[in-house]
Amino acid sequence: MSTPIKRHNPGPVLCRAVEYGNLVFVAGTTAENKSASCKAQTEEILKKIDEALAAAGSSKSKLLWANVWLTDIREKAEMDAAWKAWVDPDNKPVRACVEARLATPDTRVEIMVTAAK
Amino acid sequence: MSTPIKRHNPGPVLCRAVEYGNLVFVAGTTAENKSASCKAQTEEILKKIDEALAAAGSSKSKLLWANVWLTDIREKAEMDAAWKAWVDPDNKPVRACVEARLATPDTRVEIMVTAAK
Amino acid sequence: MSTPIKRHNPGPVLCRAVEYGNLVFVAGTTAENKSASCKAQTEEILKKIDEALAAAGSSKSKLLWANVWLTDIREKAEMDAAWKAWVDPDNKPVRACVEARLATPDTRVEIMVTAAK
Numbered sequence: 001m002s003t004p005i006k007r008h009n010p011g012p013v014l015c016r017a018v019e020y021g022n023l024v025f026v027a028g029t030t031a032e033n034k035s036a037s038c039k040a041q042t043e044e045i046l047k048k049i050d051e052a053l054a055a056a057g058s059s060k061s062k063l064l065w066a067n068v069w070l071t072d073i074r075e076k077a078e079m080d081a082a083w084k085a086w087v088d089p090d091n092k093p094v095r096a097c098v099e100a101r102l103a104t105p106d107t108r109v110e111i112m113v114t115a116a117k
Numbered sequence: 118m119s120t121p122i123k124r125h126n127p128g129p130v131l132c133r134a135v136e137y138g139n140l141v142f143v144a145g146t147t148a149e150n151k152s153a154s155c156k157a158q159t160e161e162i163l164k165k166i167d168e169a170l171a172a173a174g175s176s177k178s179k180l181l182w183a184n185v186w187l188t189d190i191r192e193k194a195e196m197d198a199a200w201k202a203w204v205d206p207d208n209k210p211v212r213a214c215v216e217a218r219l220a221t222p223d224t225r226v227e228i229m230v231t232a233a234k
Numbered sequence: 235m236s237t238p239i240k241r242h243n244p245g246p247v248l249c250r251a252v253e254y255g256n257l258v259f260v261a262g263t264t265a266e267n268k269s270a271s272c273k274a275q276t277e278e279i280l281k282k283i284d285e286a287l288a289a290a291g292s293s294k295s296k297l298l299w300a301n302v303w304l305t306d307i308r309e310k311a312e313m314d315a316a317w318k319a320w321v322d323p324d325n326k327p328v329r330a331c332v333e334a335r336l337a338t339p340d341t342r343v344e345i346m347v348t349a350a351k
Binding site: 022062066067084087092094095096099100116117 | 244
């Protein structure tokens, strides 16, 4: 029997989160408030990731893997300030952070994570 | 005893797909027809991903995770048109889509997925 | 009982590697010697990945997945020369390689991998 897949909040192209065995995959997440700074956008994103993880029976303390994209890599310190205030100091994931133009020019940051359950 | 790893279609630098336990990892996939539009390149890529998944005992209905890179993020709607026509509406994965220059300038899109078995 | 998570070398924002079940996630890795060529930076990175994998009970022969980012995609052949000299010819992972501006302009390449244990 194959491991069941549980899909959360399907939209037109993707699901917000997918549970599979002992893994939770969360979609690339951006902020609604596009006029906010990179730091504030990151804070909003991390709140949304908290919610997605909770709905899938996980939490930031079980983060395994993260990919961060910044529209301007020079805003990395801003993003990291919000990240450091949020991440569980005893349970940091692996991470890569690179620059990439995102869906709209005022989207300053996008974050995608995978967590344990 | 460790979980066996099954590797598909090894090339000079990578395998097209790798099966491991209940997971199937597929390599970043691009189109052969580089003169085609972003939409047509996406259609070709998704056909190749179907084939790679089938060879590894999976299918698009078991997609878990996807990363899409576009040479020009303004072509996202084109890519999404092909994606929406292809993806199983009841089984959408998580996804991130960002801009990145790819191996050649006429490569408009590259897609990498992970699926369940 | 949930699968234990083992975290290696925590820094201010991330861990170098995370073991979870039969998977090992390694963080996006860059070279210390920023004045080196893309090829030499790749060689240094692959040595660091070897060390991270060994510390987590894995090795390059168990690579499953890789993402490579290049500051200039035209240096792909240089990166691939170092990659081909390093990768286990019988055990190549899936991989995607795209261009992205990285943390500093002289960082020519960053590599993130996931491996089996």
